[in-house]
Amino acid sequence: MNINCNILKAFNGDCIWINFKDEAGETRNILVDGGPGNAYQFKNRKGKQEAGDLQNLISRLRNKDQFIDLLILTHVDDDHIGGLLKWFKKDREAKNLIKKVWFNSGRLISEYFGEENTEENDLSLGDATGFDTSIRQGVNFEEFLQENVLWERRLIHSSNELKIFGFKLTFVSPDINKLKNLLVKWEKESPITETSGKDDYGWSLEKHIQEDVFKEDTSIHNGSSIGFILEYNGKSAVFLGDAHPTQVANTLRSLGYSKKAPLEAEFLKVSHHGSKANTSYELLELIDTHSYIISSNGDKHQLPDKQCLARIINHNSKAKIYFNYPEKIPVIFKDEDYDAFPDFQALSAENGFTL
Template sequence: MYPAKNGDAFLVDAGGTYLLIDAGFATTYQDFIAADLAQLAKRGARLNLVVCTHIDADHIGGLLEFFSQNGTPAKRGIEVDAVWHNSLRSLPAPTAGPDSIYDGVVLEAIRRRGFPRPPTSSPNPISARQGSSLASLLRQHSYTWNSGNGSKCISEGYMHTLPGDVSLHVIGPTTARLEDLRSLWLSEVKKLGYKGSSQPSDLIDDAYEMWCASMPDRSNPQATPIAASGNLRLAEVYTPDTSIPNGSSITFIVSAGNKRVLFLGDAWAEDVVAKLRSFHTPTTPLIFDAIKVSHHGSLHNTSVDLLSVADSPRFLISSDGTRHGHPDFEVLAEIVDRPAPFTRHLFFNYETAATKRLELHTSRSGTAFSVHVAKNDWIQLGKVNND
């Protein structure tokens, strides 16, 4: 779990089968991920799958940097077998004529605006080089994208098998969530004068992803301020996420041998609950070997209902606390307060106010738990030394 500021970046080693899931900002890739991938390539390893969970700057930025630097098919820095990424091209578009010249001017203006810079006070020359969308890079560099050329989306129910007895079961998003994001984008660019039909093109790819990555969480409810001495429970403060980009997150279960890990991106809790309940009796929770907590531990993406259908001895929370104060303490407390026949270990990639407070917390049920700050270290899912 790389230090990705307020973003996500995960490298998974499933017995020699490797998955890169998001890559934080461009600086996350440059400062941390690039060296690890170079070592893998030197050993003859490859990335069996790269996943961009959704188009948000703190998830996609490092992937843009990676794919812009990884070379051509004739000479890759590291081989990549498959990429998952839902862009506008991945959704079926109505048949229509090409955009007008004026439509092209509107889209070009969005393209020139580019992707947002990472949260830093100084200019970032790495981020400034990101002038193409991930969709454009995947096409230009001939990657296998969404099991083909990117014209199909990765959505709930999709199954994928990788070498070494590794499989992935996609539990979200629904196609409807992806269509919602397209509709939101179209409504926003129409305000700028765009009247086209968003037929697939490199310019459309660029404008769509750059706009989505820059989209503020305007529809997301504001967190209720909690005093440092407050003692409210998650059920008292939880309000569902309504951010359409977050709702488009690719969420999935990775199974390797007898291990299962649930990766939730920034998904809505209600969507995850509905899917997990569709194939499991709700009387007892599904137990995973690890759960990557949705949206950096936001109280809008982990509900009491979600924690009743999914549990684990390991929870992974990725955030430095610089955006919206994530993770929210109410989520962390609810995770450890529930009774369980096992000790829960919570892994963070940064020390934050919430992690410090959690270290002083006593579980309401008496269930044991521990707090770990894993700075660029492997988190083992086999026998773990938790000292």
């Protein structure tokens, strides 16, 4: 069984399609996040609606009579869930394409801690006129999942290890404390922390390395992000969503990994679109890989940060950094960077990855 991973073009967000045949030979599909609304549908330069990669994937699966066997929503920031919300609003048959959803909702977290649910913990789908339900405003996302028997209501946290479709998922984020923080702050979208709004591409890799001072992401939402290791047939891949690096490092150490004995991975989906606040040397030392994936077109928050990429290259001079928007490569890296670090490569992620 080959597991194929495709990093869809999701503008400033994440939308990851994992495709494989299970041990019985049946084709399976896992979708991790849905990007922002534009990942489903956007207006082109002529002002006409155009299908995004998420909508194209949905059409492809329908044409092949396939399903999304598992949908994992890492957290509720718009650049991860907006595309799914737009899909559900526009497509009344969406519920028939999805078999199972894993999602740490505000209601579920409230129940776990024995706290009373509040309106701030609800994620609304807005106008429900497109659904096969009574016509009403503000259908709740959790209600939609529950009414259509899509949601297991399983709380995902860093002590979980689940087996599904013949492989193992080990969750490295969030921990229980990160989830509890959401009880006091639960919104659709929050500002990125430690990001100035201006790119840092004017500095060389060498200057970024010399001037590097690490400040960790403090976003409550990002701290709640689901991150996991996918393991199959002795091989591993790491998907970090927007997880905090200290949280992931602590979990990896609790699993027995160390600087001397790191987790060997085929590839790492870098946390938070390559933000400098979500990748530390401490984390990089615990994951042994040559392939690092960046999911972002930089149209919001100007991610990835070159300082993050410099940290990766300084840690691993033979790093292969893959971009789902390869046009970012000449914008970020200059001749002086390649001269100083001749063994690193900046590559397109468009052909996907195999585990």
